[in-house]
Amino acid sequence: MTAPNHHHARPTVINDNGAWCWFQDERALVDPRTRTLVVGSIAAAEGPGGAARSGNVELTVVDLRTGTSTVVVLHEALETDDHDAPALWRRSDGRWLAVYTKHKSDDLTRWRISERGDPTTWGEERTFDWSELTDGRGVTYANLRSMGGRLYCFTRAVNDDQCALVSDDDGDTWSYAGKLFTRPKVGYVNGYTRYHGDQGRIDLITTDHHPRDYDNSIYHGYLWDGALHRSDGSVLDAASPSGTASSQANLTTVLAANSHRDGAWMSHCWTSDIRRSPDGTVAAVLTARAGRTPDAAQEQYHGTRPAPDLRFFYARLSPAGEWRVHPLTKAGPGLMPHEEDYTGLAAIDPYDLDSVYVSTPVDPRTGSALAHHEIYHARTPDGGSTWHWAPVTEDSDVDNLRPIVAPGDPSRTPLLWFRGSMTASQHYNCEIVLLDLPRHDHT
Numbered sequence: 001m002t003a004p005n006h007h008h009a010r011p012t013v014i015n016d017n018g019a020w021c022w023f024q025d026e027r028a029l030v031d032p033r034t035r036t037l038v039v040g041s042i043a044a045a046e047g048p049g050g051a052a053r054s055g056n057v058e059l060t061v062v063d064l065r066t067g068t069s070t071v072v073v074l075h076e077a078l079e080t081d082d083h084d085a086p087a088l089w090r091r092s093d094g095r096w097l098a099v100y101t102k103h104k105s106d107d108l109t110r111w112r113i114s115e116r117g118d119p120t121t122w123g124e125e126r127t128f129d130w131s132e133l134t135d136g137r138g139v140t141y142a143n144l145r146s147m148g149g150r151l152y153c154f155t156r157a158v159n160d161d162q163c164a165l166v167s168d169d170d171g172d173t174w175s176y177a178g179k180l181f182t183r184p185k186v187g188y189v190n191g192y193t194r195y196h197g198d199q200g201r202i203d204l205i206t207t208d209h210h211p212r213d214y215d216n217s218i219y220h221g222y223l224w225d226g227a228l229h230r231s232d233g234s235v236l237d238a239a240s241p242s243g244t245a246s247s248q249a250n251l252t253t254v255l256a257a258n259s260h261r262d263g264a265w266m267s268h269c270w271t272s273d274i275r276r277s278p279d280g281t282v283a284a285v286l287t288a289r290a291g292r293t294p295d296a297a298q299e300q301y302h303g304t305r306p307a308p309d310l311r312f313f314y315a316r317l318s319p320a321g322e323w324r325v326h327p328l329t330k331a332g333p334g335l336m337p338h339e340e341d342y343t344g345l346a347a348i349d350p351y352d353l354d355s356v357y358v359s360t361p362v363d364p365r366t367g368s369a370l371a372h373h374e375i376y377h378a379r380t381p382d383g384g385s386t387w388h389w390a391p392v393t394e395d396s397d398v399d400n401l402r403p404i405v406a407p408g409d410p411s412r413t414p415l416l417w418f419r420g421s422m423t424a425s426q427h428y429n430c431e432i433v434l435l436d437l438p439r440h441d442h443t
Contacts (some may be wrong), residue, residue, distance in 0.1 A: 030408030187213025
């Protein structure tokens with residue numbers, strides 16, 4: 001497998017004000033024909049443009065041939081919250097689709113469609129109103145995936161469970177398809193779900209609830225031929241999404257709460273990323289709190305209590321249906337005092353499951369603490385048992401957070417992240433950077 005060469009490469013600032021959450025996808029996409037990269041983000045008042053730009057839903061359109069970028073506003077002042085970042089889709093007719101929501105503060109899924117071949121020019125905004133289904137409790141996130149010739153938009157909606165809209169016209173119009181999971185709500189919301197896959201099969205990993213409210217495990221399943229399957233291929237729901245649904249806890253457990261791994265007890269697991277290769281192999285990055293005892297692992301870390309010891313794990317599903325979970329590296333303490341399970345996150349290369357990019361304040365080569373979150377590249381020769389590490393950023397004076405490897409062009413590795421200061425999902429002063437590299441033979 002080939003890999004990019006990061007030595008001596010320097011990222012380019014493509015947007016001076018923006019950030020994203022990690023439960024909507026694809027957040028960035030490449031059109032390989034025109035070598036155009038599009039990435040979505042939300043501007044904040046602390047960054048350039050101040051209050052006048054705050055809450056703008058923005059797209060940065062990058063010509064990878066020249067390196068020039070253009071920032072397009074999809075919706076002015078929607079809401080200053082990184083959860084509102086748009087999901088992107090390249091339609092078969094050469095147009096782009098962008099779908100976005102507020103962060104549980106209204107019941108609208110919004111979308112716009114670009115002109116043919118031109119993601120800098122967009123048609124009018126349209127909306128789907130969930131209020132009759134949600135009783136006005138709000139919706140969050142958009143994830144665009146196709147299955148069986150239909151386009152799905154997965155959204156946290158009814159009962160704060162994972163639900164889906166469906167489109168038979170490539171996103172021109174949408175209708176409610178049903179729920180993926182259902183269970184009594186605990187705390188803030190129900191499961192946090194990451195999706196990958198198009199055409200025949202959509203893989204997903206999910207939690208029970210929010211990790212601050214519940215000692216989560218991580219579960220895996222996949223949608224195929226109109227049914228929801230466990231990892232081994234057995235059917236959980238013969239019709240999914242639908243009006244009725246099972247609990248996600250009936251899927252295959254990947255990382256169990258209160259399991260002993262990496263020399264410690266793990267709890268309050270969360271989902272970071274998932275990708276699937278053409279041969280059927282699935283890889284995922286997960287996080288968990290570590291503790292000396294099961295009780296210590298489950299502690300809530302508020303006030304004067306010590307910050308949690310968060311860990312990254314790499315999970316791999318073989319085509320035979322067997323999960324193997326390996327330690328990846330330490331993720332440091334929580335990114336924010338009030339969000340103790342937030343990490344800098346990690347991104348799997350969509351065209352090379354042996355390649356992972358990690359944001360961490362702990363040097364994975366030595367275990368020493370760093371002044372800021374740095375981006376590291378990890379490569380495994382053996383399915384995740386061992387890792388070789390190389391820095392992408394070093395000696396930074398700000399945090400480098402939430403990497404993305406944008407899919408679309410297998411010949412290149414468009415690595416994106418944002419850097420700056422972030423104190424909340426609604427308060428940050430960060431710029432978006434791009435390191436776009438061709439793949440080379442790994443040495």
